[in-house]
Amino acid sequence: MQPFQLPEFYTPHPARLNPNLERARGHTRAWAREMDMVDVPQHGTMIWTADDLEAHDYALLCAYTHPDCDGETLDLVTDWYVWVFYFDDHFVELYKRSPDIGSAQAHLDRLPLFMPVSGVVTEEPANPVEKGLADLWRRTVPAHSRDWRERFAANTRHLLDESMWELLNISARRLANPIEYVEMRRKVGGAPWSANLVEHAVGLEMPAHIAGTRPIQVLRDTFSDAVHLRNDLFSYEREVLDEGELSNGVLVFEKFLGVPTQRAADTVNDLLTSRLHQFEHTALTEVPILLEEHAVDPLGRAAVLGYVKGLQDWQAGGHEWHLRSSRYMNRGVPLGMSAASILGSYVRTMPQRLGQFTSTPKVVEPYVLPSFDVPFPLALSPHLDRARDEVAHWGVEQGFTSEGVWDEDELRGFDFPLCSAGIDPDATAQELFLSGCWLTWGTYADDVYPLWYGRTRDLAGVKTQTARLKACMPLDLVQTVVPANATERSLADLWQRTAAPMTPSFRSTFRDTVDAMLDSWVWEVVNMHHNRIPDPIDYVEMRRSTFGSELTTSLSRFSHSATVPPQLWGTRAVQTLERSAMDYCTMLNDVFSYTKETQYEGEVHNIVRVIENFLGVSQSRAFEITYALMDARLGQFLRAVDELPENAALARYADELKDWIAGIIHWHEQTSRYDETGGLPFLRKGPSGLGTSGCRLTSRASN
Numbered sequence: 001m002q003p004f005q006l007p008e009f010y011t012p013h014p015a016r017l018n019p020n021l022e023r024a025r026g027h028t029r030a031w032a033r034e035m036d037m038v039d040v041p042q043h044g045t046m047i048w049t050a051d052d053l054e055a056h057d058y059a060l061l062c063a064y065t066h067p068d069c070d071g072e073t074l075d076l077v078t079d080w081y082v083w084v085f086y087f088d089d090h091f092v093e094l095y096k097r098s099p100d101i102g103s104a105q106a107h108l109d110r111l112p113l114f115m116p117v118s119g120v121v122t123e124e125p126a127n128p129v130e131k132g133l134a135d136l137w138r139r140t141v142p143a144h145s146r147d148w149r150e151r152f153a154a155n156t157r158h159l160l161d162e163s164m165w166e167l168l169n170i171s172a173r174r175l176a177n178p179i180e181y182v183e184m185r186r187k188v189g190g191a192p193w194s195a196n197l198v199e200h201a202v203g204l205e206m207p208a209h210i211a212g213t214r215p216i217q218v219l220r221d222t223f224s225d226a227v228h229l230r231n232d233l234f235s236y237e238r239e240v241l242d243e244g245e246l247s248n249g250v251l252v253f254e255k256f257l258g259v260p261t262q263r264a265a266d267t268v269n270d271l272l273t274s275r276l277h278q279f280e281h282t283a284l285t286e287v288p289i290l291l292e293e294h295a296v297d298p299l300g301r302a303a304v305l306g307y308v309k310g311l312q313d314w315q316a317g318g319h320e321w322h323l324r325s326s327r328y329m330n331r332g333v334p335l336g337m338s339a340a341s342i343l344g345s346y347v348r349t350m351p352q353r354l355g356q357f358t359s360t361p362k363v364v365e366p367y368v369l370p371s372f373d374v375p376f377p378l379a380l381s382p383h384l385d386r387a388r389d390e391v392a393h394w395g396v397e398q399g400f401t402s403e404g405v406w407d408e409d410e411l412r413g414f415d416f417p418l419c420s421a422g423i424d425p426d427a428t429a430q431e432l433f434l435s436g437c438w439l440t441w442g443t444y445a446d447d448v449y450p451l452w453y454g455r456t457r458d459l460a461g462v463k464t465q466t467a468r469l470k471a472c473m474p475l476d477l478v479q480t481v482v483p484a485n486a487t488e489r490s491l492a493d494l495w496q497r498t499a500a501p502m503t504p505s506f507r508s509t510f511r512d513t514v515d516a517m518l519d520s521w522v523w524e525v526v527n528m529h530h531n532r533i534p535d536p537i538d539y540v541e542m543r544r545s546t547f548g549s550e551l552t553t554s555l556s557r558f559s560h561s562a563t564v565p566p567q568l569w570g571t572r573a574v575q576t577l578e579r580s581a582m583d584y585c586t587m588l589n590d591v592f593s594y595t596k597e598t599q600y601e602g603e604v605h606n607i608v609r610v611i612e613n614f615l616g617v618s619q620s621r622a623f624e625i626t627y628a629l630m631d632a633r634l635g636q637f638l639r640a641v642d643e644l645p646e647n648a649a650l651a652r653y654a655d656e657l658k659d660w661i662a663g664i665i666h667w668h669e670q671t672s673r674y675d676e677t678g679g680l681p682f683l684r685k686g687p688s689g690l691g692t693s694g695c696r697l698t699s700r701a702s703n
Contacts, residue, residue, distance in 0.1 A: 002329055003237055004250075004262040007269035009230070010276055013312050015320035018063035020071035025059040027075040028082050035132040037086045042127060045093050048086065055326040058082050064317025065194075066310070069201040076139055077201055083132040084159070084190055090129055091163050092243060099171040104164060111160050115141075117149050140200065147208040148199065155193040162188035165572065166247045174246070177632035179583060180576070181252045182225060182537055188247065189231070191224030198310035204303035210294050214519065215286040216304075218538070222279040223311045225537060227318060229272040233265055234328035256628065267615070271536070274614065276315070278535045283308050285526075364599045365619050370627070372588060372665045374634065376658040379425035380418075380666075383432045387417035391436040398493065399486030400444050405451060413672030416440045422663020423552065424656070434498055435552075441490045442517065442548045445469075448487055449521040450603070454528035462525045466518050473499070473511050513550040520545035524605050533604045533613045540583060546605065547589060549582035553660060568650060573643050580637040581657045585664045587630045591623065592674045637661075 018024075029050075032038050038050050062078040069077065095104035113123040114134040121138060125131035141149050165184050169176065176184065186192060199205050210216055232239075232249040239245035249271075254264035287308070291301055323330050381387070392412050395401065401408045420427070420435035427435060453462035471481045472492040477500060483489035499507045520542050527534060534542070544550060568574055590597075590607040597603035604610075607629075611622040641654045668674065 003241065004265045006233060006329070007266050009269065009319060010273040011316065011319060012276065012280070013316040015064050015316040016067035016313070018067045018069065018074055020069075020074045021059060021063040023071045024063060024074045024078045025057075028059050028078045029053065031075075031079050032082050032086075035083075035135065036128045037082065037132065040128065042090060043094060047090050047093055047128075053082075056085065057321075057325060058085060060324065061318070061321040064320050065314040066198075066201040067313055067317065069203075073201055073203075076136070077197055079132075080136055080140075080197060083129070083136055084193070086132065087129050087160070088163075090127075091167075096167055096170055096243070096245075099167060101164075101167060101171060104167055108160055108164060112153075112157060115153050115156055117146065117153050144200070145205060145208070147211065148196070148205050151211065152193070152196040155187075155190075155196055158187035159190040159193050162572070166245070169246050170244065175255055176247070176252055177629065177636065178252055178256055179540055179629065179633065180580075180636055181247070181249060183579070185228045185247065185249070186221065186224045189224065189228040191227040192220055194227065194314065195220050195223055195307075195311065198307060198314060199303070202303070202306040202310050204299070204306050206303055206307055207294075207296055207300040210290060210296065210300075210304075213290055213294075214523070215282055215290045218282045218286070219279060219308065219311060221537075221541075222275045222282065223315070225275045226272050226279070226315060229268050229275065230315075230319060230322065233268055233272075234322045234330060236261075236265070237329040238327065256632075257625070270614070274535045275537065278538055279311070281532075285530075362598060364595045367594070367619070367623060369591060372630075372669075374658075374661055374665065375638070376662060378422055378662040378666050379659065381421040381425045381427055381432050383427070383429040384417060384421040386429060387420065387432045387436050388412070388415065390433050391417050391440055394433075394437055395440050395444075395490075398441075398490035400440070400490070403448075403486055405444065405447055410672070411440070414440075414443065415667070415671050416443065418670060419663055419667035422666045423660045424663075425659055434494070437490070437494055438498070438551065439548075441487070441494055442551065444490075445487045446521060446546070446548075449525055450528060450601070454525045457529045459526065459529055462522055466522055469518055470515060473514060475504070475507060475511060510551075510554055513554045516545045517548050517551055527604060531604075534610060536610050536614050539605070539607065539610045540586075543586040543590075543605070543607070544579065544582045547582070547586045549586065553578060553582070553657065568645060568647065571645070573640055573645065574650065574653075576636060577640040577644070577654060577657060580633045580640060581661055583633045584630050584637065585661060587626055587633075588665060588668060591626060592668045596674060634661075 029038075032048075032053055038048055038053055039046075041047075058081045059074075059078045062074055062081055066074060066077055091104070091107075094100070095107070107129075110123070110126070110130065111133060114121050114125065114130055115137045121134045123130075123134075125134050141152070144152070162184055166188055168174075206216065229249050236248055236250045239248050240251050249268045250261065250264050253259070253267050254261050257264065257267070259267070287304065290296075291304065296304065322328050392408070395411050396408060400406055401411055406414075416439040417432065417436035419439055420432050424431065424435055449462065449465075452458070453465070465487075468481060468484070468488055469491055472479070472483065472488055473495045474480065477496065479492055479496070481488065481492065483492050499510065502510065523542055524546060587607050594606055594608050597606050598609055608619070608622045608626050611617065611625050612619060615622070615625070617625070637657070641658075644650050644654060
């Protein structure tokens, strides 16, 4: 018996088959044997027999996912997929079934030697994984720019290195929380790597100057998530029941939500559908604007359109291959996609699509907020009272109380210096003043964007305002913009005060964090224009920027960044530390502001609202799930602190993030910003404990 019935998938595009299939099959049989991948035991363990390779039929996968490339390209792409699946099975058999962390790390540490961004491979391969990688690298990278090679090398390293994350979880018997799972699955699952190969198969590279923009990143990430979630559904039986694997989305949702396997599978399929809808929405609404704003030339436009089409072909072909491959649970599922089945797919998923675009204000039921206790103390700066007066005077002087958005009582009652005093208790008086000003400016601008541009559907206005605000932050500190409103005037003033003492590299990094926050507010306005409740993954990831997390945490970096080895900032441990702290605090803000935003402002950007809409659950259940996510992310933050490399500056940074969390909690409990608004307040306080561990779901989710 199968562990669950496969759901009906959203299949908006037909799968097409490359006519060079048989050529690729013949080529890859010979190549796999040449690389010693077939019938050659490794340390006494047989990884693949010839029958295994034939049954998996990776040439069929590539012929479906790259239907238009020529025979030589299909041969090369197929070899890459044979290699990556062999790597995965080799890692499972030698290191996962009987966890061998030391040998696994030694194996992974050697692989970068066989994929140099510049130069040639000089190391002698010692096993089929190394031999295959060295051969493929020589055959692939000479045709590409350095930008593509760097992206491909980085995604290949992620695919390899994050296998260790899976192994450590298996060794510790630890199941990831849903947010952590999606983030890490992108890397270990290899779909960003597949997206690089789409560029190779299309024969055109993504223009380097737009490769890092939000629309292109969303195309890549939604493609990746859909590929991995689809694979999780098909591979649950093999991975979870046979291999003891914990890295599977169905298992993650099954345990986190406490639901039967079938319900978890259906939820994963709903998320897969949502990610495909997000892909389509981005391709149709954001990509055309991106091409115009960046004046992309005809060749670059052809590359982008070819990339979009290539990713769509991959989704359709990958689905068809999963229906046919012996690797997966696919018994009793009909093969092929007719025009009628594609139309039926659109019809079946239309309610979910429409549900994202039909938000209306709702009457909020009274709800009880628990005590948000964390296992580290709150400390407040001794300069708080002075900062309160100085920041209030500065805000009035900049015009925050003269544009009809705030009055002076609100400015003082919101008490942003209190937040600054908690998140940076060791700040000097001047540093505390600047921090309070940044929080005041950020919150004022965050109120202005939906009020002036969101409710009025003024997309042209929001684009113009955002461009002007970015111009208020010149890297050379030479102001050329004459401020026209309080938001511009205050930002120009803050930029000069804050950026002038910074080194050029720190200044550029800090500017990037403010830019990201501004762009995220535009994203919110665009959603309001479309009356669109965000996809849950898109929401969590964008919420870090809309909340200003990167800006406020980056302020503390500049005091000690020079003492931290630069390569440590991009490590999994540090990224987990930062993102888990950010997610805990953004969700904290959402539960405090739920009534204000949902009932009185008609806001759609709130995690509780997003969960209600996506899962179709009650308000109380959505709060339970939110609290469970908060506890899971807090627990993950604490584990990340324990796993940090030994480095005094990183230890200090972890302590600063603890202050950041404690200060934000304290501010939310004291500020007037979330007081009663017209009659239906939340109630304080409910259960207490680590995070919100008194809640029913939370204790289970954090185990």
